[in-house]
Amino acid sequence: MSKLVVIAHELPYILERSEDLQFEVIPKSHIFGSGLDDFYKAQKSIWFGRPRKNRGDLSKNERERLEKEFHKYNCYPIYTNKKEHDKFLDGFSITTIWPLFHYFTENTVYKEEYWEAYVNINQKYAEEVMPLLEIGDKVWIHDYHLMLLPQMIRAKFPWVSIGFFLHIPFPSYEIFRLLPWRREILEGLLGSDLVGFHTYDYERHFMSCVRRLLGYDSVFNRIHLEERIVKVDFFPLGIDYERFAAGARELCQAKKSSGFTRHLENQHLLGGGKKLILSIDRLDYTKGIRVRLRAFEHFLKSHPAYHEKVSFLFFVMPSRESAELYKSLKKDMDELVGRINSTYGSLNWMPVWYFYRPLEFEERIELYCQSDIALITPVRDGMNLIAKEYLAARTDRGGVLIISETAGASKELVDAIIVNPNNQIEISDAIRSSLEMPEETQINKNKALTNRLRNYNISAWADHFITSLDEVKKIQEIKLAKRITHQIVQEISDAYGAGSRRILFLDYDGTLMGFNKDPQKVYPDKELYDVLKKLSQKKENRLVIISGRDKETLGRWFPPDWNLDIVAEHGVWTREPKGEFTMIEQIDSKWM
The missing domain is CATH 3.40.50.1000 (HAD superfamily/HAD-like)
Structure with a gap:
């Protein structure tokens, strides 16, 4: 019986120590695990990935015990050497690929030892996966950590059906060509039968790089290799729409609360014509956090009439805090918030409410429900699901989304207010326009936006990808010469x-x-x-x-x-x- 083999850097279940200091398998909040349970069951899926622990973190007996636990969830853990994994993840993945693919060339580090670790870890994943592959299986590889893996599997199993999806932007040729190992990355990805991206722009950039660096011809979205055809397409990642819409109905419209609403009421941030602007992001230099704060500061300076009437709920989730770039960003962020509050605040009003911590699902829903504006202005972002979640929680209600033109989601959410993330004045003007937009206009815009999100949810995204993978194999079978027996x-x-x-x-x-x-x-x-x-x-x-x-x-x-x-x-x-x-x-x- 054929199955779907899903491979990602990390499993949807990870290892954490319990109160008795024993490791246990717990579910991880992950984009692949939300709203896709029925899809994975129908595809008879199994997972390969890292359980967030290295080989040296566990004894042999612990690994054997936990492996049985993982198998209950159809998961197969891959354990790696800590030193090599650090060079693979904190080195090549995070300091080479991440900044380069987000157009931050000044932050990009090129080190041969990082590249070697990246090759070795990809090979390790291939070696772990290949013994379980059978005729008829489909392989779905996820994200920038494993871009060499398709070709490594293809070399041993030329018949297997392989799909790859990149969850971050793919840069233009002028950026990608800077990578010393550019040809190897492209050849690794072309081991796939189907290469998927969030947007057509990313697809176009990839095909341009393949043509200019490898010389392969393409017709429409098909790349013609010597022995087969590779299809390249875009599949905008959706959300579990009903989960967020139902959560909003339960927590907001039914007037239930997890406590956040009461906190906002106690601080006199709700009612009386007061407005809330919401920002939720992970700490990262690609998110445009500094410019966003300066844009709000410009708004307060330019529109004093809104003082004590508008508050900015500014949520940042901790990430990679030990890295110098992130330490610097955190320091700048703290100073900007302090400056804005000291300059424009009063005894009765604090312009920026700053929270540096993760958010639970119920808390996010409440924030979406209570906020009049979602301000999402990354400098670069593969998709940005926060924007989609906000809209799902505002179904049949007002609320305005301001989103960066360089976020992948902006290509779908065309009725939102779309801004240049580097233009403080434009963002400031967008805030004013949002506050002055009639509620009827807001509701009409949100209906148009949520119809798309409802129909193309995360389940439709996964089905679309796998259907396209099946189709490209049929195309290959037609094009290939008959095998000589x-x-x-x-x-x-x-x-x-x-x-x-x-x-x-x-x-x-x-x-x-x-x-x-x-x-x-x-x-x-x-x-x-x-x-x-x-x-x-x-x-x-x-x-x-x-x-x-x-x-x-x-x-x-x-x-x-x-x-x-x-x-x-x-x-x-x-x-x-x-x-x-x-x-x-x-x-x-x-x-x-």
Whole structure:
């Protein structure tokens, strides 16, 4: 029975110590695990990934015990060496790929040792996965940590169906070309049958890089390799729409509360015409946090009439705090919040309410329900699901989404207010416009936006991807030449032996000789000459070489005294044995 093999850097279940200090398997809040339970069951899925612990963190007995626990959830843990994993993750993945793919070239680090660790960890994943692969299986590989894995699996299992989805942006050629290992990354991804991105822009950038760096031709969204076709397409990641919409109905419209609403009421932030602006982000330099705070500061400076009427709920979730870039960002962020509050605040009003901690699901729902504006302005973001979650919680209600034009979600959410994330004045003006937008207009805009989110939810996203993967395999089967079995070889041999007059039509490129990116290098070798001479010397045979190559090249490779017919330049020129090249039909050149 075929299955879906899902491979990601981390499993949807991870290891944590319990109160008795024993490791236990617990579910992880993860984009792949939300709203996709039915999909994974239908696909008979199994998971491979890291359980957030290294091999040295557990004893052999612990690993054996926990492996049985993981198998209950169809998960297969991959344990790695800590030192090498640190170079793979904190090194190549986070300090090379992450900044480069988000256009922060000044933050990008290129180190050979990081690259070597990246190769080794990808190979480790391949070695763990391959023993469980069977004919008919589909493999779905996720994200920038494992971009070499498709080709590594393809090398051992050429028949397997492989899909890859990148959850971050894919940069333009001018950015991607800076990567020293650019060809290796592209070749790794082209081990897939289907390469997926969030937006058409990312798809277009990828195909441009493949064409300009590897030389492969493409037609529409299909890349033609020597042995098969790779499809490239975009699949905007959705959310579990009903979960957020139902959560909003229960917590907000039914007036239930997890405590956050009461806290806002106690601080006099609700009612009386007061407005709330919401920002939720992970601590990261790609999120545009500094500019967002300065834009709100500019808004307060430019519109004093809104003082004590508008508050900014500013939530930042901790991330990579030990890294210097993130320490610097946290310091700047703290100072900006302090400056805004000290300059514009009063005894009765604090402009920015700053929270540096994770948020539970119920807390997010309450914040979405109570906030009049969601301000989401990343400098670069593959998609941004916070924007979609906010809208799902505002179904049939007002509320305004302000989103950066460089967030992938902006390509879908065209009725939102879309801004340049580096333009403080434009963001400030967008805040004012949102506050002044009539509620009826807000509701109408949100209806249009949520219809798309409801229909193309996370389940539809996964179904669309797997259906496309199945389709590309069908295309490949149609395009591929029929496999020559032993029985077919015997039938051809018997027919050849029985024939008294035989004509053999022989295509040159791809049949007599293999393909090459430089066609001039594909000249006949001694083995081919020997075979053709032997066949052409038999009086029963007539050999015809057919090619799109020019007649001069073919005439040089195969002299006229050979017993060969040649059809050159796609049939424009022909030559019989011991003859000269002639045109089949004279071409009218008067128009030239």
